[in-house]
Amino acid sequence: MSNPSSAQSVVTAAMLAIGDELLSGRTKDKNIGHLADVLTMSGIDLKEVRIVADEEDAIVEALNALRSRYDYVFTSGGIGPTHDDITADAVSVAFGLPCEHDAEALRILGDMYRAREMEFTDARKRMARMPKGAAHIANPVSVAPGFIIGNVYVMAGVPQVFQAMLDNVMPTLRTGAKVMSQAVRSPYGEGDIGTPLTAIQKAHPETSIGSYPKYDGQRFSTEIVVRARDAGVLKAAADAVAAMIEAIGQEKRLAAGKGDATA
Amino acid sequence: MSNPSSAQSVVTAAMLAIGDELLSGRTKDKNIGHLADVLTMSGIDLKEVRIVADEEDAIVEALNALRSRYDYVFTSGGIGPTHDDITADAVSVAFGLPCEHDAEALRILGDMYRAREMEFTDARKRMARMPKGAAHIANPVSVAPGFIIGNVYVMAGVPQVFQAMLDNVMPTLRTGAKVMSQAVRSPYGEGDIGTPLTAIQKAHPETSIGSYPKYDGQRFSTEIVVRARDAGVLKAAADAVAAMIEAIGQEKRLAAGKGDATA
Numbered sequence: 001m002s003n004p005s006s007a008q009s010v011v012t013a014a015m016l017a018i019g020d021e022l023l024s025g026r027t028k029d030k031n032i033g034h035l036a037d038v039l040t041m042s043g044i045d046l047k048e049v050r051i052v053a054d055e056e057d058a059i060v061e062a063l064n065a066l067r068s069r070y071d072y073v074f075t076s077g078g079i080g081p082t083h084d085d086i087t088a089d090a091v092s093v094a095f096g097l098p099c100e101h102d103a104e105a106l107r108i109l110g111d112m113y114r115a116r117e118m119e120f121t122d123a124r125k126r127m128a129r130m131p132k133g134a135a136h137i138a139n140p141v142s143v144a145p146g147f148i149i150g151n152v153y154v155m156a157g158v159p160q161v162f163q164a165m166l167d168n169v170m171p172t173l174r175t176g177a178k179v180m181s182q183a184v185r186s187p188y189g190e191g192d193i194g195t196p197l198t199a200i201q202k203a204h205p206e207t208s209i210g211s212y213p214k215y216d217g218q219r220f221s222t223e224i225v226v227r228a229r230d231a232g233v234l235k236a237a238a239d240a241v242a243a244m245i246e247a248i249g250q251e252k253r254l255a256a257g258k259g260d261a262t263a
Numbered sequence: 264m265s266n267p268s269s270a271q272s273v274v275t276a277a278m279l280a281i282g283d284e285l286l287s288g289r290t291k292d293k294n295i296g297h298l299a300d301v302l303t304m305s306g307i308d309l310k311e312v313r314i315v316a317d318e319e320d321a322i323v324e325a326l327n328a329l330r331s332r333y334d335y336v337f338t339s340g341g342i343g344p345t346h347d348d349i350t351a352d353a354v355s356v357a358f359g360l361p362c363e364h365d366a367e368a369l370r371i372l373g374d375m376y377r378a379r380e381m382e383f384t385d386a387r388k389r390m391a392r393m394p395k396g397a398a399h400i401a402n403p404v405s406v407a408p409g410f411i412i413g414n415v416y417v418m419a420g421v422p423q424v425f426q427a428m429l430d431n432v433m434p435t436l437r438t439g440a441k442v443m444s445q446a447v448r449s450p451y452g453e454g455d456i457g458t459p460l461t462a463i464q465k466a467h468p469e470t471s472i473g474s475y476p477k478y479d480g481q482r483f484s485t486e487i488v489v490r491a492r493d494a495g496v497l498k499a500a501a502d503a504v505a506a507m508i509e510a511i512g513q514e515k516r517l518a519a520g521k522g523d524a525t526a
Contacts, residue, residue: 020473023309024444025299026488027475032314036288046286048321049314051295054473058311081457082474083464113454123457142483158478181287191376194344194386201346210283210317211345212290215421220405225289 011176013039014048014066018059018077018087019157022051030159031076038166043178044072054078059090067094067152072173074166077157079146081123087154088129088147095149097131105129105136105145112143130154137165179208181227182238186245188252189213189220196244197224204237206230274439276302277311277329281322281340281350282420285314293422294339301429306441307335317341322353330357330415335436337429340420342409344386350417351392351410358412360394368392368399368408375406393417400428442471444490445501449508451515452476452483459507460487467500469493 015035021027032049039046047070052058059078066073078087092099105128113120127144137146137153139161146155146165155165186193190213201209207228214221224241228234278298284290295312302309310333315321322341329336341350355362368391376383390407400409400416402424409418409428418428449456453476464472470491477484487504491497 020471021475021488022295023299023312024303024442024490025296025301025309026444026473028296032285033288033291036286038288040287046288047316048325049286049312051312053310062311080474080476081453083457083461084473085453118454121454121458123461124454126457127454141478158476160478160480179287181289190344190348191381191384191387191390194346194389195384198346198386208283210289210347211343212284213343213421215404215423217423225284227287 009176011044011072011174012047012070013044013072013074014050014070015046016059016062016066016073016075017049017051017157018054018075019051020053020084022077023053031157031162034159034163035074035166038170040179042170042173043175044173045176045179054084054086056086056090056093059087060094063091063094063152067150071151073152075152075154076162079127079144079154079156081121081126081144085126088126088131091149091152091154092131095131095152097133097149099129100132101125101128102130102134102136102147109144138168140164140168177229179227179229180231180234181225182234184224184226184238184241184245186222186224186248188222188245188248190222192248193222193224193244196248197241200237200240200244204233204240206233207237209237209241272439274307274335274437275310275333276307276335276337277313277333278309279322279325279329279336279338280312280314280420281317281338282314283316283347285340286316294420294425297422297426298337298429301433303442305433305436306438307436308439308442317347317349319349319353319356322350323357326354326357326415330413334414336415338415338417339425342390342407342417342419344384344389344407348389351389351394354412354415354417355394358394358415360396360412362392363395364388364391365393365397365399365410372407401431403427403431440492442490442492443494443497444488445497447487447489447501447504447508449485449487449511451485451508451511453485455511456485456487456507459511460504463500463503463507467496467503469496470500472500472504 022029036046050062052062078085089099110120130147131149134147134149139145141161141164155162210225212223226238285292299309313325315325341348352362373383393410394412397410397412402408404424404427418425470489473488475486489501
């Protein structure tokens with residue numbers, strides 16, 4: 001259940017993480033979790049994530065599926081200067097636009113390399129390529145910009161750069177009503193709480209109640225997370241969950257007491 | 264580039280991670296990276312990953328797209344006893360099969376709860392539900408089995424359980440020719456190596472050469488990873504990369520020396 005009903009506006013997003021290294025296991029993605037945190041805090045619902053290889057067809061197909069379906073799409077990876085950085089080309093293909101060296105991007109990159117007395121190689125110039133008409137996403141870490149085309153935000157895969165670019169774009173996004181959440185810890189596993197929790201979810205249809213099992217190597221406990229876009233609705237459901245856990249505890253203590261008495 | 268050409272067999276896979284908590288940021292996925300590592304070591308190419316919410320339509324659509332396209336699909340999450348655990352239902356819908364309480368699963372779960380003197384609640388019985396005709400994936404951690412239907416392997420989201428289930432299924436899978444890899448560290452950023460690396464990739468078409476920038480807060484370095492299914496092919500390309508890095512270093516030392524001389 002991830003769609004707490006509400007009259008308030010909902011803004012949706014998807015992420016497309018691009019890179020062979022994520023699929024081979026060589027790199028463990030850090031951008032998905034970060035984007036999820038930032039969007040959730042801002043009232044934008046991340047609805048889907050895809051990870052694809054550095055292959056044009058795969059990128060184009062995934063991007064076209066996601067951008068038609070969600071308000072925003074954020075991509076990570078594949079915008080560096082090497083031969084396997086094909087995101088700018090693939091995004092251009094997806095939009096049916098030419099992929100060109102952007103004059104402003106060439107200027108700021110050229111200035112940087114001149115200042116550093118480094119050669120502005122053809123490889124480095126690749127980082128100025130983007131679909132014709134794209135807007136820049138400033139890169140305070142390493143200068144080479146990301147870009148925005150339509151509802152697609154193309155950002156770097158290196159986490160420090162991805163995060164800095166995301167910081168730059170977040171204030172420009174339309175955000176929805178924030179989903180508030182309240183976590184209730186249950187020392188009992190899902191088997192104990194499943195049936196009453198289902199009843200609570202049914203009685204509080206404007207909330208989304210998630211149940212997340214934890215396993216410490218010996219026993220399961222559960223974190224129950226209630227989400228809603230209205231504070232009163234949230235509190236009523238969270239209170240019901242807390243009362244349910246208290247009742248299970250009481251029942252277990254009674255059962256244990258009875259066990260002792262008959263032993 | 265993720266498809267080193269080879270006459271040897273290629274086996275492909277996709278992963279579908281299911282759970283609102285992954286999209287809200289509350290849980291940071293640990294299963295994708297683990298699966299990627301295990302498949303890569305076994306010679307199975309992980310080609311795509313999707314993360315979707317606990318919503319039947321989203322799960323069904325993603326699963327049908329992935330299972331028709333890849334040799335194997337591995338899912339994580341949504342097979343517990345609570346109302347938001349809808350993976351068994353969604354997988355059944357995707358295959359057009361009834362979702363039923365499996366007799367053998369009921370038996371092993373019933374035995375466990377009896378042994379623990381715990382009630383076998385309706386919620387716990389949910390964990391025995393699977394598409395009619397599915398085979399079990401044993402769960403040595405917490406008993407409730409995953410299941411296999413067609414080319415889809417349905418496993419738990421809790422990492423310890425996911426990993427244990429994966430250990431059980433790996434020996435049963437058809438594997439392809441392993442992709443071997445060799446990493447070459449470059450102290451230079453991608454801008455320095457991009458052009459010569461493109462030439463090396465062109466000269467070694469049976470390899471896949473990836474370039475992964477690292478940023479330490481001050482400067483970029485690069486890890487270059489050469490992949491191939493043949494050891495000789497791999498070595499030739501990796502040697503060319505190492506020679507290229509050595510040449511860049513020599514060039515830089517010469518340039519620095521000249522700088523000193525004219526200062």
